[in-house]
Amino acid sequence: MTDSIQRVNGVCPHDCPDTCAWQVSIDEASGRALRMHGHPHHPLTQGRLCGKVERYLERVYHPGRLTTPLKRIGVKGEGRFQAITWDQAISEIAERLQQIIGAYGAEAVLPYSYAGTMGLLQGEGMAARFFNRMGASRLARTICSEAGSEGYSYTIGAAYGMEPQDFAHARLILIWGSNTLTSNMHLWPFIQTARKAGARVLVIDPARTRTARVADEWIPIRPGTDGALALALMHVIITEELYDGDYVARYTLGFEQLSERVQAYGPEWAAGITGIPAGRIRELARLYANAQPAAIRVNYGLQRHAGGGMAVRNIACLPALVGAWRYRGGGILLSTSGIIGLDRTPIQRPDLLAGRNPRTLNMIRLGDALSPDPERLARAHYRPRPCDPAPSPAHAGPPVKALIVYNSNPAAVAPDQNAVLAGLRRPDLFTVVLEHFQTDTADYADYLLPATTQLEHWDLHKAYGHFFIALNRPAIAPLGQALPNSEIFRRLAAAMDYDEPCFRQEDVEILRELLAAQTHPCFEGITWERLRRDGFARLNLPSPFLPFAEGGFPTPSGKCEFYSRRMAEDGYDPLPAWIPPKSIGPRPTSGGEDRLWLISPPAHNFLNTTFANLERFRQREGEPLLWLHPQDAAPRGIADGWPVQVRSEQGEVRLRARVTTDIIPGCVLAPTIWWNKLSPGGGNVNRLTDQTETDMGGSPTFYDVLVTVEPWNGGDMPRAQEEIARPMPA
Numbered sequence: 017m018t019d020s021i022q023r024v025n026g027v028c029p030h031d032c033p034d035t036c037a038w039q040v041s042i043d044e045a046s047g048r049a050l051r052m053h054g055h056p057h058h059p060l061t062q063g064r065l066c067g068k069v070e071r072y073l074e075r076v077y078h079p080g081r082l083t084t085p086l087k088r089i090g091v092k093g094e095g096r097f098q099a100i101t102w103d104q105a106i107s108e109i110a111e112r113l114q115q116i117i118g119a120y121g122a123e124a125v126l127p128y129s130y131a132g133t134m135g136l137l138q139g140e141g142m143a144a145r146f147f148n149r150m151g152a153s154r155l156a157r158t159i160c161s162e163a164g165s166e167g168y169s170y171t172i173g174a175a176y177g178m179e180p181q182d183f184a185h186a187r188l189i190l191i192w193g194s195n196t197l198t199s200n201m202h203l204w205p206f207i208q209t210a211r212k213a214g215a216r217v218l219v220i221d222p223a224r225t226r227t228a229r230v231a232d233e234w235i236p237i238r239p240g241t242d243g244a245l246a247l248a249l250m251h252v253i254i255t256e257e258l259y260d261g262d263y264v265a266r267y268t269l270g271f272e273q274l275s276e277r278v279q280a281y282g283p284e285w286a287a288g289i290t291g292i293p294a295g296r297i298r299e300l301a302r303l304y305a306n307a308q309p310a311a312i313r314v315n316y317g318l319q320r321h322a323g324g325g326m327a328v329r330n331i332a333c334l335p336a337l338v339g340a341w342r343y344r345g346g347g348i349l350l351s352t353s354g355i356i357g358l359d360r361t362p363i364q365r366p367d368l369l370a371g372r373n374p375r376t377l378n379m380i381r382l383g384d385a386l387s388p389d390p391e392r393l394a395r396a397h398y399r400p401r402p403c404d405p406a407p408s409p410a411h412a413g414p415p416v417k418a419l420i421v422y423n424s425n426p427a428a429v430a431p432d433q434n435a436v437l438a439g440l441r442r443p444d445l446f447t448v449v450l451e452h453f454q455t456d457t458a459d460y461a462d463y464l465l466p467a468t469t470q471l472e473h474w475d476l477h478k479a480y481g482h483f484f485i486a487l488n489r490p491a492i493a494p495l496g497q498a499l500p501n502s503e504i505f506r507r508l509a510a511a512m513d514y515d516e517p518c519f520r521q522e523d524v525e526i527l528r529e530l531l532a533a534q535t536h537p538c539f540e541g542i543t544w545e546r547l548r549r550d551g552f553a554r555l556n557l558p559s560p561f562l563p564f565a566e567g568g569f570p571t572p573s574g575k576c577e578f579y580s581r582r583m584a585e586d587g588y589d590p591l592p593a594w595i596p597p598k599s600i601g602p603r604p605t606s607g608g609e610d611r612l613w614l615i616s617p618p619a620h621n622f623l624n625t626t627f628a629n630l631e632r633f634r635q636r637e638g639e640p641l642l643w644l645h646p647q648d649a650a651p652r653g654i655a656d657g658w659p660v661q662v663r664s665e666q667g668e669v670r671l672r673a674r675v676t677t678d679i680i681p682g683c684v685l686a687p688t689i690w691w692n693k694l695s696p697g698g699g700n701v702n703r704l705t706d707q708t709e710t711d712m713g714g715s716p717t718f719y720d721v722l723v724t725v726e727p728w729n730g731g732d733m734p735r736a737q738e739e740i741a742r743p744m745p746a
């Protein structure tokens with residue numbers, strides 16, 4: 017009876033550049049969702065969802081979904097709760113927050129959130145209003161992309177570049193620090209189109225990923241050394257006069273200084289650092305300069321190192337040097353997030369701060385932020401640039417007494433996990449978690465509140481991997497007593513006596529108002545009615561989109577800045593430079609030279625920790641693995657499939673060895689992010705990472721960690737699936 021089946025337009029909320037438009041088929045009689053479909057008319061989605069989200073209903077209807085408010089009865093971390101009513105939960109939370117604010121000031125409250133949903137409303141919408149009104153500590157959302165975005169923006173001016181569909185017109189494609197088939201699969205059809213027309217696709221990565229396997233060539237590189245490779249490419253392009261002199265003269269700043277700078281950074285120098293033979297670097301430079309249009313897809317993998325910001329800054333110079341921006345199919349794509357001047361003030365209402373200027377804490381230093389030691393709390397203050405003053409412990413502000421977590425799972429995703437867990441265990445810390453599932457973080461909550469999924473609420477989305485915005489309509493009724501984040505914060509605001517009218521606005525009203533308030537020309541003609549009808553719309557940008565074909569960079573000079581005065585003012589080297597990752601420098605004595613370099617990029621079947629608790633996706637992924645080259649396995653007496661113990665200065669974990677030549681010698685790779693409580697030994701790889709920040713933007717150095725690896729001698733380690741039936745204590 018097809019006539020009783022309706023399709024509802026929506027959009028995938030997850031932290032993925034593709035921001036797919038979807039349709040949900042609904043059985044009208046029962047109100048139950050039957051199937052997820054990729055929107056057939058969206059030019060990027062092209063009717064296909066990824067393997068995770070095409071099975072989204074298994075997540076939405078999973079028996080583990082939280083459906084009622086819960087209050088802790090066990091010890092923190094144990095995860096024992098009792099069901100309570102919404103009225104009880106809201107009034108008790110509000111009362112406790114009022115007490116904390118009364119005793120310590122509003123800065124003692126810290127919101128903690130990231131990109132569980134990228135929605136403008138269920139992300140930092142009503143929540144932002146609530147915390148602005150309160151005057152709570154602010155959170156610098158640095159955990160993913162800030163280093164690269166900063167580095168890119170110093171060179172280009174803002175975080176935007178090529179339109180992804182234009183990769184179809186490239187003759188050479190460099191996939192640089194991106195596992196496109198895993199983390200950005202809707203770009204791939206355009207890359208395939210280019211290949212059919214003769215383009216070559218090269219992948220620069222320490223691992224032979226599934227993307228590297230199907231590319232024309234894998235160029236293995238040591239992690240954290242991409243900045244050196246880019247310098248050497250510029251050296252060759254300049255000394256062999258392969259650059260586009262006309263483009264450089266018209267549209268770039270600082271070519272003379274750059275030429276002088278790269279003299280010292282020849283291919284022989286870079287070979288010793290990157291592990292790529294000098295001859296190969298020369299060939300690559302010539303190929304890149306001559307094969308126009310050449311496109312670079314650079315992703316965030318290569319900026320999770322101590323010099324990650326500068327690495328992206330260096331790479332971002334390349335397209336201007338060879339004039340690639342002139343052509344459709346030429347240029348570079350890191351993110352499209354900087355393209356729209358989306359004005360968020362109508363939804364976030366910074367005016368509610370009413371002149372207050374609360375401190376900003378860096379989310380990647382949650383371990384420090386939750387420490388009772390004022391020196392560590394001071395270190396957690398957000399300090400994105402060298403010129404930003406470091407606060408003294410005396411001025412660190414009140415200790416964090418309340419933590420309100422939504423759209424994030426810090427117990428599993430944040431670096432230096434032992435420090436994070438020590439904080440979450442603090443008996444005097446009041447913790448509220450809004451979630452779909454009882455995550456590792458939820459186990460530490462005093463109150464655990466059930467949130468709706470994207471199928472159950474309204475939202476509006478912009479993308480960071482293309483130029484479309486999309487409207488999400490609820491397809492089904494909320495499960496159990498679950499509520500949208502917006503409604504939870506609305507009720508909390510009422511209980512706190514925040515009586516501004518903006519806390520009584522309904523979701524649809526907020527979104528309509530947000531859209532109507534946009535004055536940027538790229539929103540012209542994008543109305544609520546149109547989005548309701550079509551589901552999505554391309555921003556009003558020229559097509560084809562050649563943003564810098566004739567300069568017009570959004571930098572202070574209007575040019576692509578090889579030399580950046582702004583960098584000098586902010587405390588950086590104003591020219592492209594080599595900033596080594598911390599794992600390359602002098603190694604501390606404890607482990608000596610037998611230490612290996614750990615990277616932990618996204619697992620194919622999870623999205624960060626989302627999906628990692630669901631049987632199907634865990635089965636597809638197998639179990640927490642450590643890729644290890646035979647040359648590193650043999651001297652350690654490790655065979656394929658053996659349990660291994662991996663240690664860093666921060667902590668240790670148990671993983672299963674996958675001995676493979678898919679990873680370069682000296683480097684080990686652990687696909688992640690697994691849940692702690694579903695991992696052998698009760699911890700994931702973030703037990704090993706630390707709170708060190710990148711050179712720019714105060715971002716994490718997740719892929720810049722030295723570890724020792726040895727066989728695990730605690731007897732056979734149960735396979736992941738057995739483990740799950742019987743979670744192991746930490």
Ligand SMILES: Nc1nc2c(c(=O)[nH]1)N[C@H]1C(S)=C(S)[C@@H](COP(=O)(O)OP(=O)(O)OC[C@H]3O[C@@H](n4cnc5c(=O)[nH]c(N)nc54)[C@H](O)[C@@H]3O)O[C@H]1N2
Binds near residue numbers: 239688
């Ligand atoms: N399936 C899936 N998709 C995802 C995610 C997920 O968890 N799973 N996560 C989402 C999120 S939050 C993000 S931020 C995005 C992008 O997330 P990214 O972290 O950019 O992920 P990848 O595209 O996998 O690219 C990382 C690649 O960089 C490589 N790499 C690591 N260090 C270096 C280095 O120093 N140099 C070079 N050249 N390569 C290096 C890794 O081996 C890996 O292949 O993906 C999103 N999409």
Ligand SMILES: Nc1nc2c(c(=O)[nH]1)N[C@H]1C(S)=C(S)[C@@H](COP(=O)(O)OP(=O)(O)OC[C@H]3O[C@@H](n4cnc5c(=O)[nH]c(N)nc54)[C@H](O)[C@@H]3O)O[C@H]1N2
Binds near residue numbers: 130455625
């Ligand atoms: N070792 C290592 N660590 C990493 C990375 C890595 O590559 N290696 N990657 C890093 C990166 S790039 C990122 S972006 C971060 C990701 O860190 P997070 O953004 O914390 O990502 P998730 O683990 O997916 O957690 C999101 C949580 O939000 C919940 N959620 C989703 N939608 C909603 C909603 O509408 N309401 C509420 N209340 N909750 C919702 C989900 O159930 C999920 O538990 O992790 C970082 N950590």
Ligand code: SF4
Binds near residue numbers: 068
């Ligand atoms: S996770 Fe990414 S690829 Fe999968 S449906 Fe969502 S936006 Fe599309």
Ligand SMILES: [Mo]
Binds near residue numbers: 031159160161
């Ligand atoms: Mo991310």
